[in-house]
Amino acid sequence: MRRLLFLIPLVLAIAAVHLLCAWTGTLYYLTQMTMSAYYSLLVIGLCVVMGYAGQISLGHAGFFAIGGYLAAAFTTRNLAGLQDALPVRMLDAAGLLVSGRDVYGGAQLVVTPWAACVAAVLAAALIALLIGIPVLKLKGHYLAMATLGFGIIIYKIALAVPYFGGADGISEVPPFNLLPGLAITGGSANRIANYYIAWTLVLLGVTLLWNLIHSRVGRALRAIHGSERAADSIGVDTARYKLYTFMLSAVFAALAGVFLTHYNGGIGPSEAGVMKSVRYVAIVAVGGMAHIWGALVMGTLLNFLSLRGVFGTYDDAVFGAILILIMLFAPEGILQTGIMDRLRRLVSRREED
Amino acid sequence: MALLEVDSLRRCFGGLVAVKDVSFAVEKGVIKAVIGPNGAGKTTLFNLISRALAPTAGRVRFDGCDLQGKKPHQVASMGMARTFQNIEMFSGMTALENVMVGCHVRSRAGFLASMFALPWTRPEERKIRERSLALLDLLGLADLADKEAAGLAFGQQRAVEFARALAMEPTLLLLDEPAAGLNIYETAEVGRLITRIRDLGVTILLVEHDMSLVMEISDEIVVLSFGQVIAQGPPQAIQQDPDVVRIYLGE
Structure with missing residues (x-):
């Protein structure tokens, strides 16, 4: 249990934010805090790929979109017309379908959120596997370009395929009953409960990744980052480890997509956009690359500010600028002690002049 | 043979x-x-x-x-273990961690076992640490265990590289x-x-x-x-x- 003590500050912070919002009468902030939590789920997964295994992905908005779009499509697209088709009958027999009435009162038959979630996440993992096998042989900017290409393809598919709703995306996504009485859904009545659901999921995610990076596997990943050749010579199956890490982060991204889509009640093509991927990379960089905590804190903070509209129409530009500034001045992230030293040195140099 | x-x-x-x-x-x-x-x-x-x-x-x-x-x-x-002409330390890791990576092929915790911290992974992790410390000690590097490996003197890095290779329990x-x-x-x-x-x-x-x-x-x-x-x-x-x-x- 002592290993989990690191979670205490996070639990306290989560409760503190709630109390602070309640005290200042700004409970509506919890909506954006909930959405930020789900984005952070993606960011911490990407952090393991980038910071620990040392691989870059400019396509993670694609995995988020795969999760979100498939969950949305499966739970809203009416299968009533296909009721007699064998696959639909089999799904029904397995209890994976739920029937009801659509807004016009017609018969509606859709996949249950749990089944849709599992299918969406498996799809993301499978696509990560198929993309990862050829693409992870690349390094540096070649890998960045290849993953960027993947992200663009997913974006175009979301935009072009009628099943995914084109430019409108998919709306009317039903709540996701995680456990009896615990549903992921928007609306002010469920705000506080959903804030805690989201952050409980983040706590779970952080715990799993924290365990991973402090294990034999985590060491092997850092070794790959340090010297792939040497890691190979020591018996680390570098190709397989990079692939599994990539798939793991795709699963985190897809889960984030599934949860946020149920919370928002829909998803649109902007979630699959390339600028979203750039934003996630920028957040991991600001957080200090190999720092789950940094990624979590910066992911929550920046997404919260962005969702509150603080950056206005310059939203994407802000994240672009952050990426440039971080690469130039604080490649170790801004939560590192190094940056304080560097600033101090900068100041003292001024004084000497 | x-x-x-x-x-x-x-x-x-x-x-x-x-x-x-x-x-x-x-x-x-x-x-x-x-x-x-x-x-x-x-x-x-x-x-x-x-x-x-x-x-x-x-x-x-x-x-x-x-x-x-x-x-x-x-x-x-x-x-079969090997070392490199231009020592390839794993940068950003301590000397001890470098040697611990060497135990990779002699241990088995995978992605899922590690993420869920299954009970058997803990004794394995402890054994990896003890073995690695013993190897550093054997090569006279015990004091450097927690130093960043890439920052050590060249000769010391060479010795850490040996320890890392020995952690694999090689025959060659x-x-x-x-x-x-x-x-x-x-x-x-x-x-x-x-x-x-x-x-x-x-x-x-x-x-x-x-x-x-x-x-x-x-x-x-x-x-x-x-x-x-x-x-x-x-x-x-x-x-x-x-x-x-x-x-x-x-x-």
Whole structure:
């Protein structure tokens, strides 16, 4: 249990934010805090790929979109017309379908959120596997370009395929009953409960990744980052480890997509956009690359500010600028002690002049 | 049967034959050295043996098993460890962590077991740490355990690299120019280390430029020139071999 003590500050912070919002009468902030939590789920997964295994992905908005779009499509697209088709009958027999009435009162038959979630996440993992096998042989900017290409393809598919709703995306996504009485859904009545659901999921995610990076596997990943050749010579199956890490982060991204889509009640093509991927990379960089905590804190903070509209129409530009500034001045992230030293040195140099 | 058998190994880079039908064997428990002038193909030969490069023709048998089609990490898990000419420390990791990575093939916690911190992973992790500390201690590096490995002195990094290789519990250790970049004192220290490792029961094959080191510690020597074996034998015989003398000292 002592290993989990690191979670205490996070639990306290989560409760503190709630109390602070309640005290200042700004409970509506919890909506954006909930959405930020789900984005952070993606960011911490990407952090393991980038910071620990040392691989870059400019396509993670694609995995988020795969999760979100498939969950949305499966739970809203009416299968009533296909009721007699064998696959639909089999799904029904397995209890994976739920029937009801659509807004016009017609018969509606859709996949249950749990089944849709599992299918969406498996799809993301499978696509990560198929993309990862050829693409992870690349390094540096070649890998960045290849993953960027993947992200663009997913974006175009979301935009072009009628099943995914084109430019409108998919709306009317039903709540996701995680456990009896615990549903992921928007609306002010469920705000506080959903804030805690989201952050409980983040706590779970952080715990799993924290365990991973402090294990034999985590060491092997850092070794790959340090010297792939040497890691190979020591018996680390570098190709397989990079692939599994990539798939793991795709699963985190897809889960984030599934949860946020149920919370928002829909998803649109902007979630699959390339600028979203750039934003996630920028957040991991600001957080200090190999720092789950940094990624979590910066992911929550920046997404919260962005969702509150603080950056206005310059939203994407802000994240672009952050990426440039971080690469130039604080490649170790801004939560590192190094940056304080560097600033101090900068100041003292001024004084000497 | 020899531990390592290299049989008519050949590797071409375009029109250049870097390693040309090289054959030799390494018996268990010896220190064998491969020497030769710059560009003789020594490092290529090492890369072929450890499967970092695939040969154009020929075979390598290790511990009675043909390495044809094996990947470097598979060869490593069979008990063949190697070090690099330009020491490849894992940067951003401490000396201890570097050695702990060396235990990779002798432990088994995978992605899921690690993420869920299954109960059996904890004793394994503790064993990895204890073994690694013991190895650092054995090589006289105990005080440096928590120092960042890439920031250590060159000679110390070399020793950490040895410890990391030993953590794999290898039967054969390939050393690519272990004395490169070291001064004479450090070289002598590395020589003592190598014989100590041999005495632990690890067979050693090394590539080296430093003649005094090679002559002092090797049981057998293979001389390469332009990718070909021109002489093989114990150090005294090699020192008197007219071909070897001609290559090293000129006509």
